[in-house]
Amino acid sequence: MMHTAACIFDLDGVIVDTARYHFLAWKRLTDMIGIHFTEEDNERLKGVSRMASLEIILEIGGRKIEESQKHEYAELKNKWYVDYISKMTPDEILPGCLEFIKELKGANVRVAIGSASKNTPLILERVGILELFDAIADGNNVKKAKPDPEVFIKAAEMVGIEPGRCTVFEDAVAGIQAALNAGMLCVGVGSPVILKKAHFVIRGLDDMSLSKLIEIEKGIRI
Ligand code: BG6
Numbered sequence: 477m478m479h480t481a482a483c484i485f486d487l488d489g490v491i492v493d494t495a496r497y498h499f500l501a502w503k504r505l506t507d508m509i510g511i512h513f514t515e516e517d518n519e520r521l522k523g524v525s526r527m528a529s530l531e532i533i534l535e536i537g538g539r540k541i542e543e544s545q546k547h548e549y550a551e552l553k554n555k556w557y558v559d560y561i562s563k564m565t566p567d568e569i570l571p572g573c574l575e576f577i578k579e580l581k582g583a584n585v586r587v588a589i590g591s592a593s594k595n596t597p598l599i600l601e602r603v604g605i606l607e608l609f610d611a612i613a614d615g616n617n618v619k620k621a622k623p624d625p626e627v628f629i630k631a632a633e634m635v636g637i638e639p640g641r642c643t644v645f646e647d648a649v650a651g652i653q654a655a656l657n658a659g660m661l662c663v664g665v666g667s668p669v670i671l672k673k674a675h676f677v678i679r680g681l682d683d684m685s686l687s688k689l690i691e692i693e694k695g696i697r698i
């Protein structure tokens with residue numbers, strides 16, 4: 477018997493690999509304003525909101541600037557990012573994602589998105605899976621950033637399932653913490669070294685199935 481009644485998926489890094497596009501857009505901005513920004517620095521931005529990402533970048537560059545200038549930079553970065561994601565196609569959905577979601581739906585498990593990104597609807601539409609989800613909690617209908625649990629609690633409310641019967645799939649440390657704060661079962665997607673706080677870690681959704689989720693549930697005895 478399955479305990480999970482809803483699965484909540486982070487978007488960037490779990491369903492699609494948009495970290496690359498975020499990096500390219502931030503890189504264009506940092507080149508323009510003369511801040512040295514590397515792919516390693518980009519790791520710190522995973523799961524972090526747009527403005528908080530900019531704050532981290534300014535801190536790396538040792539810059540202090542006016543609020544109005546911050547908004548101008550964030551808008552510029554987003555314009556370049558939107559140029560990239562507007563060209564996304566369905567073949568950019570990460571391996572195993574569609575198969576697993578179809579399996580969940582077949583078992584009457586609700587599926588939702590829990591993402592910090594304000595570009596969530598555009599990305600889902602571009603890769604052709606906007607209609608697949610029962611609910612979308614994202615940067616447009618949530619105020620507090622991960623590790624605050626708000627985005628996952630909101631997704632649970634939208635699908636009408638109590639948090640204790642939700643499982644979250646996350647690739648960011650802040651997202652794992654948000655899922656734990658929400659009282660949900662949390663499956664990390666990525667490196668077990670980085671995501672050590674998750675209840676269980678998989679390398680990608682191609683490493684996941686309904687039967688494996690049931691095994692994970694048994695392992696942590698919920
Ligand atoms: C998260 C990404 O999903 O969304 C972050 O991991 C990003 O890197 C954040 O900054 C906000 O995205 P957006 O599209 O609203 O700028």
Ligand code: MG
Pocket residue numbers: 486487488489490522523646647648651
């Ligand atoms: Mg992510």
